[in-house]
Amino acid sequence: xxxxxxxxxxxxILAIGSCRESAEPVDLRAxxxxxxxxxxxxxxxxxxxxxxxxxxxxxxCPRCNVYHTRAAEAVYPFAVTYQQTGDPGYLQAAVLxxxxxxxxxxxxxxxxxxxxxxxxxxxDQLLMMALTFPIIKDSLSIAExxxxxxxxxxxxxxxxxMMSPGFASINYCATTTASLVMTHRYFPDQRYVExxxxxxxxxxxxxxAAGFIHAEGxxxxxxxxxxxxxxxxDMSLWGLALYAxxxxxxxxxxxxxxxxxxxxxFVYPNGAIDGSWGIRSNKWTTYGSATADGCQxxxxxxxxxxxxxxxxxxxxxxYLRTMIKNGxxxxxxxxxxxxxxxxxxxxxxxxxxxxxxxxxMGDQGPGPLALLPTEESGWFRHFPTVDVxxxxxxxxxxxxxxxxxxxLKRTYNSKxxxxxxxxxxxxxxxxxxxxxxxxxxxxxxxxEPMHFPELDSTHCLTPRIEFTDENGYFTNLYEYDGRLxxxxxxxxxxxxxxxxxxxTDRNLLPGGVAYTWEHTIxxxxxxxxxxxxxxxxxxxxxxVEPIVEQPGMEFHEVNDRTVDxxxxxxxxxxxxxxxxxxxxxxxxxxxxxxxxxxxKAFPIVxxxxxxEKESKxxxxxxxxxx
Numbered sequence: 299x300x301x302x303x304x305x306x307x308x309x310x311i312l313a314i315g316s317c318r319e320s321a322e323p324v325d326l327r328a329x330x331x332x333x334x335x336x337x338x339x340x341x342x343x344x345x346x347x348x349x350x351x352x353x354x355x356x357x358x359c360p361r362c363n364v365y366h367t368r369a370a371e372a373v374y375p376f377a378v379t380y381q382q383t384g385d386p387g388y389l390q391a392a393v394l395x396x397x398x399x400x401x402x403x404x405x406x407x408x409x410x411x412x413x414x415x416x417x418x419x420x421x422d423q424l425l426m427m428a429l430t431f432p433i434i435k436d437s438l439s440i441a442e443x444x445x446x447x448x449x450x451x452x453x454x455x456x457x458x459x460m461m462s463p464g465f466a467s468i469n470y471c472a473t474t475t476a477s478l479v480m481t482h483r484y485f486p487d488q489r490y491v492e493x494x495x496x497x498x499x500x501x502x503x504x505x506x507a508a509g510f511i512h513a514e515g516x517x518x519x520x521x522x523x524x525x526x527x528x529x530x531x532d533m534s535l536w537g538l539a540l541y542a543x544x545x546x547x548x549x550x551x552x553x554x555x556x557x558x559x560x561x562x563x564f565v566y567p568n569g570a571i572d573g574s575w576g577i578r579s580n581k582w583t584t585y586g587s588a589t590a591d592g593c594q595x596x597x598x599x600x601x602x603x604x605x606x607x608x609x610x611x612x613x614x615x616x617y618l619r620t621m622i623k624n625g626x627x628x629x630x631x632x633x634x635x636x637x638x639x640x641x642x643x644x645x646x647x648x649x650x651x652x653x654x655x656x657x658x659m660g661d662q663g664p665g666p667l668a669l670l671p672t673e674e675s676g677w678f679r680h681f682p683t684v685d686v687x688x689x690x691x692x693x694x695x696x697x698x699x700x701x702x703x704x705x706l707k708r709t710y711n712s713k714x715x716x717x718x719x720x721x722x723x724x725x726x727x728x729x730x731x732x733x734x735x736x737x738x739x740x741x742x743x744x745x746e747p748m749h750f751p752e753l754d755s756t757h758c759l760t761p762r763i764e765f766t767d768e769n770g771y772f773t774n775l776y777e778y779d780g781r782l783x784x785x786x787x788x789x790x791x792x793x794x795x796x797x798x799x800x801x802t803d804r805n806l807l808p809g810g811v812a813y814t815w816e817h818t819i820x821x822x823x824x825x826x827x828x829x830x831x832x833x834x835x836x837x838x839x840x841x842v843e844p845i846v847e848q849p850g851m852e853f854h855e856v857n858d859r860t861v862d863x864x865x866x867x868x869x870x871x872x873x874x875x876x877x878x879x880x881x882x883x884x885x886x887x888x889x890x891x892x893x894x895x896x897x898k899a900f901p902i903v904x905x906x907x908x909x910e911k912e913s914k915x916x917x918x919x920x921x922x923x924x
Contacts, residue, residue: 322667323664323665323666324608324612324664324665324666324667325663325664326594326598326601326608326611326612326656326660326661326665327598327656327657327660327661327662327663329612329615330594330598330611330615330653330656330657330660331382331653331657333615333618333619333622333653334375334378334379334382334650334653334654334657335379335382335383336622336625337375337622337625337627337646337647337649337650337653338372338375338376338379338388338650339625340624340625340626340646341357341369341372341375341376341625341643341646341647341650342376342387342388342391343625344357344358344359344360344643345357345358345391345394345395346358346398347394353365353398354394354398355393355394355395355396355397355398356369356370356395356398357369357370357372357395357643357647359642359643359644360626360639360640360643361639361640361641361642361643362413362642362748364412364413365412366411366412366413366643366644367399367402367409367410367411367412367419367423368411368419368422368423368644368647368648369643369644369647370395370396370398370399370402370423370426371422371423371426371647371648371651372395372426372647372650372651373392373395373396373399373426373427373430374392374425374426374427374429374430374651374654374655375647375650375651375653375654376388376389376391376392376395376430377389377392377429377430377433377434377654378433378654378657378658379654380392380433380434381433381658382657389434389437392430392433392434393434393437393438393442396427396430396434396446397442397445399423399427399449400445400446400449403449403452403453404417406452406456407420407449407451407452407453407454407455407456408420408453408456408460409423409453411748413748414746414748417456417460418461418465418466418467418470419470420453420456420457421457421461421470421473421474421477422473422477422591422651423453424450424453424454424457424477424481425473425476425477425480426651427446427449427450427453428450428454428477428480428481428483428484428485429480429655429658431446431447431450431484432484447485450481450484450485451481451485451487454477454478454481454485454487454490457474457477457478457493458478458489458490458493461474461493461497462497462500463500463501463504463513463521463522464520467513467514467515467522467529468501468504468511468513468514468522468534469514469529469530469533469534469537469590471497471500471501472497472498472501472511472533472534472535472537472538473533473534473537474493474494474497474537475494475495475497475498475501475537475538475540475541476494476536476537476538476540476541476544477537478490478491478493478494478497478541479491479494479540479541479544479545480540480544482494483544491545494541494545495545495547498538498541498542498547498550501513501534501538502549502550502553505553505557506525506683507683508557508560508681508682508683508684509553509556509557509558509559509560509561510525510527510530510557510560510681510683510684511525511530511534511557512524512525512703514526514529514576514577514578514714515577515703515705515712515714516705516706516707516708516712516714517707518706518707523703524577524703524705524714525576525577525684525701525703526573526576526577526578526579527561527564527571527572527573527575527576528571528572528573528576528578528579528582528586528587528590529573529576529578529587529590530557530561531561531564531571531586531593531596532571532586532587532590532591532592532593532596532652533590533591535554535557535558535561535596536591536593536595536596536599536655538550538553538554539551539554539596539599539600540595540599540655540659542554543599555600555603558596558600558607560681562606562607562610562670562671563671563672563679563688564688565593565610565613565614565670565671565672566672566695566725566727567613567670567672567673567695567727567729568613568617568727568732569585569610569612569613569614569615569616569617569618570584570585570614570617570727570733571584571585571586571593571614572688572697572724572725573586573587574697574699574718574724574725574736574737575684575686575697575699575701575717575718575719575724575725575737576701576717577701577703577714577717578714579717579718579724579737579739579894580713580714580716580717580739580745580750580894581749581894582894582895583621583628583629583630583645583894583895583896584617584630584631584733584736584895584897585614585617585618585621585627585630586614586618586649588629588642588644588645588749588894589644589645589648589749590648591648591649591651591652592614592618592648592649592651592652592653593610593611593614593652594611594614594615594652594653594655594656594660595652595653595655595656595659595660597610597611597614597660598611598656598659598660598661599659599660599661601660601661601665602661602665604668605665605666605667605668606668606669606670606671608661608665608666608667608668609667609668609669609670610670611656611660611661612667613670618649621633624640625646626640626641626643626645626646627641627645627646627649628641628645628896629641629645629893629894629895629896630892630893630894630895630896630897631732631733631895631896631897632891632896632897632898633896635898636891636893636896636898637893637896642748642749644749671690672688672690672695674690675690675691675692675693675821676690676691676692676787676792677689677690677792678690678784678786678787678792678793678795678819680784684699684701685699685700685701685702685780685782686698686699686700686701687699687782687784687793687795689792689793689795689817689819690792691792691819691820691821691822692729692821692822693728693729693821693822693923694726694727694728694729694819694821694822694823694824695725695726695727696723696725696726696727696817696819696824697723697724697725697726698721698722698723698724698782698795698797698817699718699719699721699722699724700719700720700721700777700780700781700782700797700799701717701719701778702719702778702779702780703778704778704806709804709805709806710741710804710805713743713745713746715776715804716739716740716741716743716775716804717737717739717740718737718740718760718775719774719775719776719777719778719780720762720773720774720775720776720777720778720780720797720799720802720815721774721777721780721782721795721796721797721798721799721815721817722737722760722761722762722774722775722815723735723737723760723761723817723824724736724737724760725737726824728868728923730867730868731848731865731867731868732846732848733846733848733897734845734846734870734921735759735761735843735844735845735846735921736759736760736846736895736897736899737758737759737760738758738759738760738892738894738895738897739758739892739894740758740760740762740773740775740776740804741758741804742756742892742893750893751893753893754889755889756889756890756891756892757844757886757889757890757901758775758842758844759844759846759890759891759892759897759899760775760844761841761842761843761844762774762775762841762842763801763813763815763828763830763839763840763841763842764801764839764840764841764842765801765809765811765835765837765838765839765840766837767809767835767837769803769809769835770803770809771803771804772801772802772803772808772809772811772837773801773802774797774799774801774802774813774815776802776803776804776806777799777800777801777802778802778806779799780797780798780799781797781798781799782795782796782797783795783796783797784796790820790821791818791819791820792819792820792821793818793819794816794817794818794819795816795817795818795819796814796815796816796817797814797815798812798813798814798815799812799813800812800813801813801839809834809835809837810832810833810834810835811830811831811832811833811834811835811837811839812830812831812833813828813829813830813831814827814828814829815827815828816828822922822923823920823921823922823923824920824921824922825918825919825920826918826919826920826921827916827917827918828841828877828916828917828918829914829915829916829917830906830914830915830916830917831913831914832909832912832913832914832915833913836908836909836910837908838905838906838907838908839905839906840903840904840905840906841879841903841904841906841917841919842901842902842903843872843901843902843903843904843921844890844899844900844901844902845863845870845872845899845900845901845902846897846898846899847898847899847900848865848866849866850865850866851863851864851865851866851900852864853883853884853900853902855881855883858880858881859873859874859875859881860872860873860874861873861881861883861902862924868923869923869924870921870922870923870924871920871921871922871924872902872919872920872921873919873920873922874904874917874918874919875918875919875920876916876917876918876919877904877906877915877916877917877918877919878906878907878915879904879905879906879907879917880904880905880907881902881903881904881905882902882903882905883900883901883902883903884900884901885901885903886901887900887901904917904919
């Protein structure tokens with residue numbers, strides 16, 4: 299049955315989810331253990347085992363050739379794998395890695411995120427050390443045991459002094475709620491609980507009615523704004539949940555449940571986490587964020603209440619497995635095709651940390667699966683607090699974003715301001731095919747030199763409207779004040795999503811051409827209608843429609859208005875019905891790729907010629923399944 303999904307309470311959503319169960323139970327703990335072992339075995343291989351080496355016990359990054367202090371978070375995955383297998387090799391690896399990390403600790407108790415100076419990641423390292431200690435303490439000498447305790451307490455004391463929304467992005471505050479109460483479990487200190495409770499309240503104060511946490515971006519008058527669903531799933535929500543379960547904070551726990559019910563809509567049927575539109579999407583890999591921990595711990599904590607959470611954890615795990623090569627996790631589906639050599643070990647140790655927590659603290663037995671919201675068809679859902687729309691038809695699932703967040707102080711110098719916006723499709727998935735369209739940074743920059751490699755000039759993968767004239771480059775992707783509306787289902791149509799605005803430059807200045815971009819989603823097609831209104835400039839406008847270049851895909855120009863796209867399982871047609879446009883295939887094709895997510899695309903461009911007299915132009919085209 300087709301339906302418009304309206305706002306529903308978290309408890310009702312959980313109850314509905316529990317009704318659609320699979321006949322065969324799934325042992326999520328065993329599945330997480332299997333992948334954890336694979337990742338841990340690869341990380342053990344890069345550990346420094348020479349006692350004469352001053353970095354004895356550290357993990358070497360095969361890509362960066364440095365010792366990331368955060369890589370020592372693998373201490374807990376090593377310890378949990380030792381618990382699971384009884385193999386003393388993992389115990390030794392955990393002890394050596396923890397001892398190395400302690401030697402890197404600064405006098406104030408913090409750790410730098412080498413090779414950078416940031417110390418907020420102390421919360422991640424503390425949590426792993428605190429959880430590891432009770433597993434290995436009987437294997438430590440008395441001196442080592444005392445050293446570990448001093449180190450853990452020093453890190454916790456540092457966080458009590460320093461951690462706040464004024465110091466760090468909100469996900470660090472959320473993680474610290476868990477870090478401190480877990481430290482308190484083994485090293486009781488009421489200050490840790492009080493600080494955790496205070497931080498949890500501050501995180502909740504940043505959460506809107508739909509459960510999105512707005513404090514990941516730039517700072518204005520000391521306060522951060524901007525939401526990112528990927529970081530919320532991979533970091534913030536599980537941190538809050540662990541805190542709430544440990545201390546019995548029912549208000550926080552119920553708030554997390556409500557937020558989680560909304561966030562389940564952003565788990566795609568293939569297990570991808572839709573972080574395409576958030577302000578941290580510059581590190582989105584499709585399975586999550588490259589430097590965030592992952593979703594299995596979050597979903598496993600609630601799988602006994604809602605089997606859809608078990609489904610989400612399992613599907614994402616299966617999807618993640620497709621990104622693993624030689625035990626290391628890449629940055630997206632096409633990483634091996636696009637880049638030589640191994641990836642940085644960040645995604646590998648971060649995901650192993652998440653899997654270890656899921657094994658030790660999450661779903662502890664076989665249980666049923668239930669359909670995800672995105673596995674059911676015939677609905678749309680508008681999230682008005684972030685102006686994002688999801689539409690699910692029989693064969694298609696799409697995300698359309700007009701998220702309005704702006705970093706007004708830094709504008710184009712901000713890493714949060716080159717994300718998709720302005721009514722573009724940021725994700726388009728097709729049943730039995732995969733991603734057909736996807737998004738990436740509007741401009742690629744090395745926002746964090748450690749994580750963003752030097753790349754040759756690349757083109758954005760996000761579908762967009764654009765022009766360049768003597769004043770510079772203008773596009774709907776920099777329109778952060780676009781007006782988005784959703785029209786409910788009609789006969790044969792799930793939803794019509796329309797966004798109106800101005801083609802704008804990266805300074806947020808309009809260039810004299812207004813637009814309306816409509817997306818009409820049906821069971822087998824997306825119809826796209828563009829209306830251009832020339833009210834000050836008359837440039838040549840381009841509509842760029844990159845298509846994810848799945849392996850084996852072929853593009854054939856049927857005529858000057860039609861392109862056939864043949865995949866291994868599905869065939870598509872790109873067809874222009876209205877408008878004076880020139881259709882071009884493959885222009886600068888070699889530059890249509892991205893590191894985050896690691897994906898290659900093939901461009902189809904509609905060029906709207908210079909208008910000397912007309913003030914309004916309409917273009918209608920369709921991307922359909924055949």
